[in-house]
Amino acid sequence: MQFGIFTVGDVTPDPTNGRAPTEQARIKSMVAIARKAEEVGLDVFAMGEHHNEPFVPSSPTTMLGYIAGQTERLLLSTSTTLITTNDPVKIAEDYAMLQHLADGRVDLMMGRGNTGPVYPWFGKDIRAGIPLAIENYALLHRLWREHTVDWTGKYRTPLQSFTSTPRPLDGIPPFVWHGSIRSPEIAEQAAFYGDGFFANHIFWPASHTQRMVELYRERYAHYGHGGADQAIVGLGGQVFMRRNSQDAVKEFRPYFDNAPVYGHGPSLEDFSRETPLTVGSPQQVIDRTLGFRDYVGDYQRQLFLLDHAGLPLKTVLEQLDLLGEEVVPVLRKEFAALRPAHVPEAPTHASLLAAARREEQRSEQQEGEKA
Amino acid sequence: MRERNLVVVSAGLGRPSSTRLLADRLSAAAVGAAAGLGVRLTVRVVELRDVAHELMNHMLTGFPPAALEEALDAVRSADALIAVTPVFNASYSGLFKSFFDVLDGDALVDKPVLIAATGGTERHSLALEHAMRPMFAYLRAVTVPTSVFAATQDWGGDGSEGQLRGRIDRAAGELAREIDRRQAATVADPFALTTPFEDLLAG
Numbered sequence: 001m002q003f004g005i006f007t008v009g010d011v012t013p014d015p016t017n018g019r020a021p022t023e024q025a026r027i028k029s030m031v032a033i034a035r036k037a038e039e040v041g042l043d044v045f046a047m048g049e050h051h052n053e054p055f056v057p058s059s060p061t062t063m064l065g066y067i068a069g070q071t072e073r074l075l076l077s078t079s080t081t082l083i084t085t086n087d088p089v090k091i092a093e094d095y096a097m098l099q100h101l102a103d104g105r106v107d108l109m110m111g112r113g114n115t116g117p118v119y120p121w122f123g124k125d126i127r128a129g130i131p132l133a134i135e136n137y138a139l140l141h142r143l144w145r146e147h148t149v150d151w152t153g154k155y156r157t158p159l160q161s162f163t164s165t166p167r168p169l170d171g172i173p174p175f176v177w178h179g180s181i182r183s184p185e186i187a188e189q190a191a192f193y194g195d196g197f198f199a200n201h202i203f204w205p206a207s208h209t210q211r212m213v214e215l216y217r218e219r220y221a222h223y224g225h226g227g228a229d230q231a232i233v234g235l236g237g238q239v240f241m242r243r244n245s246q247d248a249v250k251e252f253r254p255y256f257d258n259a260p261v262y263g264h265g266p267s268l269e270d271f272s273r274e275t276p277l278t279v280g281s282p283q284q285v286i287d288r289t290l291g292f293r294d295y296v297g298d299y300q301r302q303l304f305l306l307d308h309a310g311l312p313l314k315t316v317l318e319q320l321d322l323l324g325e326e327v328v329p330v331l332r333k334e335f336a337a338l339r340p341a342h343v344p345e346a347p348t349h350a351s352l353l354a355a356a357r358r359e360e361q362r363s364e365q366q367e368g369e370k371a
Numbered sequence: 372m373r374e375r376n377l378v379v380v381s382a383g384l385g386r387p388s389s390t391r392l393l394a395d396r397l398s399a400a401a402v403g404a405a406a407g408l409g410v411r412l413t414v415r416v417v418e419l420r421d422v423a424h425e426l427m428n429h430m431l432t433g434f435p436p437a438a439l440e441e442a443l444d445a446v447r448s449a450d451a452l453i454a455v456t457p458v459f460n461a462s463y464s465g466l467f468k469s470f471f472d473v474l475d476g477d478a479l480v481d482k483p484v485l486i487a488a489t490g491g492t493e494r495h496s497l498a499l500e501h502a503m504r505p506m507f508a509y510l511r512a513v514t515v516p517t518s519v520f521a522a523t524q525d526w527g528g529d530g531s532e533g534q535l536r537g538r539i540d541r542a543a544g545e546l547a548r549e550i551d552r553r554q555a556a557t558v559a560d561p562f563a564l565t566t567p568f569e570d571l572l573a574g
């Protein structure tokens with residue numbers, strides 16, 4: 001199982017002192033957080049995409065490329081890449097480039113985008129959110145797998161004899177997750193291609209996430225990629241920890257109470273009960289996270305949101321220490337012990353390459369036997 | 372007897388509340404009228420007061436807390452509704468409106484609804500016709516022709532009591548007939564795929 005963090009890159013004033021970081025400070029802090037994630041032994045760093053204040057991550061491959069140069073093992077991903085408003089041709093090129101530079105440590109998560117005005121800014125119509133996600137991804141999928149593509153669609157200029165460059169590293173396209181909150185079509189899309197399905201999970205009750213994942217698993221099996229329990233599932237989650245759980249609650253409360261995403265609505269206690277938000281001791285985070293498996297089954301990737309709501313960098317780095325030292329090692333062990341042997345790990349460049357090599361050898365052998 | 376279910380949405384704030392009182396009399400009359408047509412109505416009352424905080428949380432977070440989700444589900448799967456609000460400032464109360472604001476836009480399509488309201492004086496009775504009925508028309512519910520308004524005076528028993536009872540019975544009868552001539556309600560599964568993926572791919 002892979003563990004990691006995902007950031008939305010919000011610039012939010014710290015409610016305890018009113019100070020907001022500059023954009024540059026926030027951008028650099030995201031890099032520091034990614035480096036720390038590797039240092040404490042996490043597997044994945046993923047970043048969101050936004051084109052409006054107060055968010056800074058409009059240019060994920062620039063940032064991920066830089067982080068790739070400063071890390072060695074960390075898998076770089078997105079959460080999410082806007083498949084509706086980005087040109088699929090540019091996504092194909094950008095991420096293949098990143099994949100080469102990062103020696104394959106790249107995958108990405110598609111999302112339809114949650115900010116309405118972004119669509120018209122990029123010349124798209126939000127009412128076509130689903131058809132755009134379907135068509136754009138279908139093209140991206142081909143661009144990474146077919147050398148020369150002829151293509152006509154509804155939402156972009158046709159392509160004739162087009163080759164997207166660079167070609168994916170070793171001929172292996174980056175693994176794709178489809179990030180979703182509520183649309184069955186997106187679960188279906190992930191299942192159709194045999195791609196990963198990442199349920200946002202944060203901000204939503206367990207029963208909802210359970211239904212979405214169930215749907216994806218059922219359809220994954222329907223399309224013949226394997227058993228429903230072999231489908232590739234990821235979940236979000238958000239935590240705030242201190243050794244002593246009362247300290248965690250006391251320290252996080254002003255951030256929760258004032259954060260744009262939570263603030264001035266339900267109490268911290270209500271929200272923690274209704275959603276995966278866990279504020280408490282490392283042991284509470286361990287118990288809660290292990291509980292996710294009870295309703296989604298064995299899954300492959302758990303990403304935590306840590307650096308939001310105006311929390312200072314220092315605090316976020318302390319969170320990463322706790323996550324790396326006390327939480328993830330236990331989760332790794334426990335999840336591994338529970339996972340049946342036929343449930344796969346999340347695909348990586350190395351595992352996909354190995355599978356492709358095995359496939360090649362098998363067909364060579366068959367050729368040989370025929371000859 | 373055929374089985375159908377009636378959900379009563381009451382936006383009264385007091386305990387006891389005259390809004391709830393009116394709601395109870397309406398539902399009792401509807402159960403009786405339906406029985407006369409061979410329909411056994413089971414009644415579930417949703418007191419919006421009980422989910423008032425959840426309603427606001429839903430608006431702020433975008434998802435309904437469990438208690439509210441249950442109430443919304445009840446309304447979605449109801450065969451008919453009785454909706455009762457106190458009149459505030461010549462219209463339905465904000466709490467009442469909020470509940471229907473977070474309900475999905477097509478949840479009430481073709482659902483029979485009896486609208487009713489309580490208020491201080493009968494001068495506010497038209498709030499039913501100029502505020503409540505248009506909202507349900509917008510939601511494409513089938514609002515029965517008779518709406519029921521109970522002013523403070525109606526609870527006094529000085530002869531107006533008989534008038535209120537007559538109006539309750541007439542409205543309940545209209546609601547029962549709408550229930551009687553319909554199939555049981557079905558609820559669309561929000562997780563269901565409506566278009567095959569191949570068709571989506573074809574654009």
Ligand SMILES: Cc1cc2nc3c(=O)[nH]c(=O)nc-3n(C[C@H](O)[C@H](O)[C@H](O)COP(=O)(O)O)c2cc1C
Pocket residue numbers: 008047048049050079080082110111112113114115179180181182183184186198199200201236
């Ligand atoms: C893990 C995760 C992270 C997301 N991050 C972003 C983001 O950075 N920017 C954005 O516009 N939308 C983001 N979204 C929202 C998605 O782009 C999209 O609105 C959502 O997945 C829609 O769900 P649906 O397709 O199931 O309706 C994120 C979604 C998920 C699942």
